[in-house]
Amino acid sequence: MVSLQTALVLISIAAPALGRSAVSVTRTISIGNQLFYIPSEPVATLPVPPVNDEILPFAALSFNKTSISEDDISSTVSSWESIDDVFSDGFLQGVLLTHTGPGTASLSSSSKSFFAQNDVETVLLSGINPPTGIQTVKVSNLNLPPGPYILAKTPQGTSAVFRPLKLMFDDAQSFYKGTTVDSNGTFAVVSASGDTDSSPSIGVPSRAYTLTANPKTKPLAGVRTVVKDIYFLKGLAATCGNRAFYTTYGVQNATGPAVTRLLDLGAEIIGTAKTVQFANGDRATADWVDYHASFNSRGDGYGDPSGSSTGPGSAVCAHDWVDVGIGSDTGGSIRGPSDVNGIFGIRPSVGAISLDDVMPLSDILDTAGYMTRDPKLFQAFGKNWYAGSFESFPKFPTKIMLSTSFEHVSPAAMAIYNDFFSKLSNFLGATVQANFSIPNAWNATSGTGIPITTFLNATYPTLIAFHQWNVLGTKLFVDFAAQNEGRNPQINPAVLERWEFGQSRSTAEFNEEVLHQQTFENWTANNFLLANNQSCSDSLYLYPQSAGQYSSRETYFLGPSSPPFGFGDSRVAVHARSPDIVVPLGQIPFDSIISNKTEMVPVTVDIVARRGCDFVLLDLVGALADKGIITSVKSGRTAF
Numbered sequence: 235m236v237s238l239q240t241a242l243v244l245i246s247i248a249a250p251a252l253g254r255s256a257v258s259v260t261r262t263i264s265i266g267n268q269l270f271y272i273p274s275e276p277v278a279t280l281p282v283p284p285v286n287d288e289i290l291p292f293a294a295l296s297f298n299k300t301s302i303s304e305d306d307i308s309s310t311v312s313s314w315e316s317i318d319d320v321f322s323d324g325f326l327q328g329v330l331l332t333h334t335g336p337g338t339a340s341l342s343s344s345s346k347s348f349f350a351q352n353d354v355e356t357v358l359l360s361g362i363n364p365p366t367g368i369q370t371v372k373v374s375n376l377n378l379p380p381g382p383y384i385l386a387k388t389p390q391g392t393s394a395v396f397r398p399l400k401l402m403f404d405d406a407q408s409f410y411k412g413t414t415v416d417s418n419g420t421f422a423v424v425s426a427s428g429d430t431d432s433s434p435s436i437g438v439p440s441r442a443y444t445l446t447a448n449p450k451t452k453p454l455a456g457v458r459t460v461v462k463d464i465y466f467l468k469g470l471a472a473t474c475g476n477r478a479f480y481t482t483y484g485v486q487n488a489t490g491p492a493v494t495r496l497l498d499l500g501a502e503i504i505g506t507a508k509t510v511q512f513a514n515g516d517r518a519t520a521d522w523v524d525y526h527a528s529f530n531s532r533g534d535g536y537g538d539p540s541g542s543s544t545g546p547g548s549a550v551c552a553h554d555w556v557d558v559g560i561g562s563d564t565g566g567s568i569r570g571p572s573d574v575n576g577i578f579g580i581r582p583s584v585g586a587i588s589l590d591d592v593m594p595l596s597d598i599l600d601t602a603g604y605m606t607r608d609p610k611l612f613q614a615f616g617k618n619w620y621a622g623s624f625e626s627f628p629k630f631p632t633k634i635m636l637s638t639s640f641e642h643v644s645p646a647a648m649a650i651y652n653d654f655f656s657k658l659s660n661f662l663g664a665t666v667q668a669n670f671s672i673p674n675a676w677n678a679t680s681g682t683g684i685p686i687t688t689f690l691n692a693t694y695p696t697l698i699a700f701h702q703w704n705v706l707g708t709k710l711f712v713d714f715a716a717q718n719e720g721r722n723p724q725i726n727p728a729v730l731e732r733w734e735f736g737q738s739r740s741t742a743e744f745n746e747e748v749l750h751q752q753t754f755e756n757w758t759a760n761n762f763l764l765a766n767n768q769s770c771s772d773s774l775y776l777y778p779q780s781a782g783q784y785s786s787r788e789t790y791f792l793g794p795s796s797p798p799f800g801f802g803d804s805r806v807a808v809h810a811r812s813p814d815i816v817v818p819l820g821q822i823p824f825d826s827i828i829s830n831k832t833e834m835v836p837v838t839v840d841i842v843a844r845r846g847c848d849f850v851l852l853d854l855v856g857a858l859a860d861k862g863i864i865t866s867v868k869s870g871r872t873a874f
């Protein structure tokens with residue numbers, strides 16, 4: 235027998251209709267030794283209580299055939315067991331069988347042995363005649379997506395069907411909270427937790443529900459997605475990585491179009507994930523004064539998790555139960571975490587999707603990106619999320635330019651890169667220009683007479699710090715002071731250093747740096763990554779950002795980092811406002827002084843294309859995966 239203990243947890247009180255009475259609106263239950271959270275909103279209600287059990291876990295199966303056999307039932311259940319980490323035989327205490335076609339179906343008497351073998355206590359049938367000798371309950375109008383459910387009473391005493399969320403342990407401390415969203419688009423906290431050392435438990439829905447989803451209307455159905463805590467969610471308070479921001483602004487009243495689009499596409503938003511304070515440049519562990527930085531699971535588990543999309547990156551790296559991490563990239567905040575965690579990531583062209591109701595850093599450079607472990611999901615996710623912003627092209631670029639930075643990577647990493655370059659150039663039929671120097675090319679063709687490292691030196695720090703100080707920082711100081719007897723909010727030292735730099739810049743200086751950014755963007759479009767009507771971008775620019783170096787989060791720093799001056803490979807897509815993707819290629823060994831073992835550290839490549847050619851990069855990743863040139867990566871200590 236399957237044991238079922240239930241624990242009723244009092245979560246909130248005083249629904250208006252019930253006056254002052256306290257009601258239990260959400261529950262945590264244990265099935266076997268697993269905890270499940272039952273959200274307050276049911277997916278269906280039943281006019282008549284069909285069973286006596288106070289809480290009945292059950293499996294809903296539907297068939298469009300007139301005769302349903304034991305094999306139909308058992309093969310469906312086996313298919314769930316192979317793809318789903320939520321369903322277990324604990325959900326076979328009840329079975330709901332639904333006939334989805336016209337007329338009434340019959341259930342073969344062989345099904346009795348399935349019910350006996352699995353200790354099924356209650357059989358519910360909809361549109362199906364039972365065989366003789368079996369006790370069933372007839373229900374109607376209960377066409378649920380197949381999968382595990384909970385039958386329980388609402389606070390008003392109505393029998394209802396709920397979608398359980400399995401509570402998962404986030405040992406990488408990637409999350410601020412687990413989330414659910416109701417049918418009105420209001421988010422709520424998964425207000426339950428198992429025994430964890432730090433992060434709350436995160437609730438995930440079954441993967442079985444989406445096996446029958448319509449890929450046309452819900453192309454991202456069931457994709458478990460975590461969202462960097464700078465995307466505001468209606469009904470929840472956001473931190474932006476700062477405790478003062480969280481208390482000052484409280485519950486947000488709107489969800490922006492970027493997240494709403496994900497919900498419309500069928501994605502499951504399972505939680506909010508950690509961000510470097512105000513998406514700037516804090517280093518773990520030194521600079522994370524307000525919250526603790528998430529963990530990079532690769533190697534010895536104490537590598538720098540990078541940022542600023544720290545939590546989304548570490549969650550995708552650590553957990554099979556997370557599919558996609560939504561972050562943002564202004565100066566590298568998707569690419570850094572993707573590189574050190576050895577996962578796929580994209581900084582799309584600026585304007586890929588609206589950033590309304592998202593915390594701003596630079597309105598000129600901010601982009602909404604994401605990370606995955608799987609190349610095909612990487613392709614599909616962006617093509618749906620950014621649909622309408624970019625086009626697909628019939629061909630791929632036929633020119634590869636390799637950064638001079640490849641001159642400086644280790645021989646072990648270079649062997650991995652060389653193998654990839656040869657496969658990539660073969661696949662594309664492309665020419666390879668080795669050791670391509672952007673500073674040289676700029677000197678030759680920009681006509682500015684100024685070296686690029688000087689021309690763009692202060693551009694990035696000015697664009698971000700001047701803007702964020704003026705649209706966010708000044709307001710936070712005023713609003714926090716008003717609520718706290720004139721006090722200042724705590725701002726992490728590295729952020730404060732940047733904001734002070736932003737304050738020191740005049741509007742004229744800001745405008746001059748905007749011109750510098752535009753000059754580089756134009757130069758890139760006209761001299762470097764040229765338009766092509768067959769492949770969008772005539773060429774691809776490749777550089778190594780994470781070439782198998784290990785950087786520990788234990789590092790002590792002498793003081794806050796200075797504002798991010800300078801120019802390098804990772805600034806190309808920033809100032810060109812173009813796409814830059816991270817592709818994990820392999821891993822190389824290093825000797826960890828923490829674990830006293832030889833561990834593996836990821837080797838990734840960054841690929842930049844012309845502004846607006848995002849789908850060419852996503853399609854390239856999909857095509858390279860089809861050819862077996864790149865593969866999905868595993869979660870946890872080793873990527874391959």
Ligand SMILES: *[C@@H]1O[C@H](CO)[C@@H](O)[C@H](O)[C@H]1NC(C)=O
Nearest residue numbers: 297298299300333334335336
């Ligand atoms: C059931 O199958 C029939 C025949 O194959 C088809 O016409 C009908 O659309 C199906 N109904 C559902 C709900 O899938």
Ligand SMILES: *[C@@H]1O[C@H](CO)[C@@H](O)[C@H](O)[C@H]1NC(C)=O
Nearest residue numbers: 274275276416417418419420
């Ligand atoms: C959704 O909104 C409607 C209208 O405001 C309200 O009556 C209903 O209770 C809301 N549903 C939930 C689940 O909050």
Ligand SMILES: *[C@@H]1O[C@H](CO)[C@@H](O)[C@H](O)[C@H]1NC(C)=O
Nearest residue numbers: 468485486487488489490591
């Ligand atoms: C949310 O609150 C802001 C500020 O109070 C207000 O301007 C805005 O209209 C509100 N948005 C919605 C969707 O209610």
Ligand SMILES: *[C@@H]1O[C@H](CO)[C@@H](O)[C@H](O)[C@H]1NC(C)=O
Nearest residue numbers: 637638641668669670671674
């Ligand atoms: C690569 O380019 C850099 C910068 O121009 C130059 O210093 C270096 O010598 C070049 N290396 C090779 C092997 O040509």
Ligand SMILES: *[C@@H]1O[C@H](CO)[C@@H](O)[C@H](O)[C@H]1NC(C)=O
Nearest residue numbers: 671673674677683684685686
């Ligand atoms: C670019 O030109 C300037 C002067 O014209 C020179 O000082 C600088 O070294 C050149 N840089 C490169 C990378 O060639």
Ligand SMILES: *[C@@H]1O[C@H](CO)[C@@H](O)[C@H](O)[C@H]1NC(C)=O
Nearest residue numbers: 686687688689691692799800
């Ligand atoms: C960039 O600016 C910083 C701060 O003003 C300065 O220290 C540095 O020398 C500059 N670098 C270049 C190449 O201009």
Ligand SMILES: *[C@@H]1O[C@H](CO)[C@@H](O)[C@H](O)[C@H]1NC(C)=O
Nearest residue numbers: 749750751752753754755756
């Ligand atoms: C960049 O190019 C655009 C479009 O051609 C033009 O309008 C703009 O003036 C250029 N900006 C600079 C700084 O060159």
Ligand SMILES: *[C@@H]1O[C@H](CO)[C@@H](O)[C@H](O)[C@H]1NC(C)=O
Nearest residue numbers: 764765766767768769770772
């Ligand atoms: C595409 O570009 C080529 C060469 O740049 C040109 O000959 C051709 O006419 C263009 N085709 C279209 C459809 O614009």
Ligand SMILES: *[C@@H]1O[C@H](CO)[C@@H](O)[C@H](O)[C@H]1NC(C)=O
Nearest residue numbers: 825826827828829830831832
């Ligand atoms: C590390 O492991 C080696 C054996 O592989 C052992 O001899 C050595 O004592 C270990 N060092 C520490 C600090 O544990």
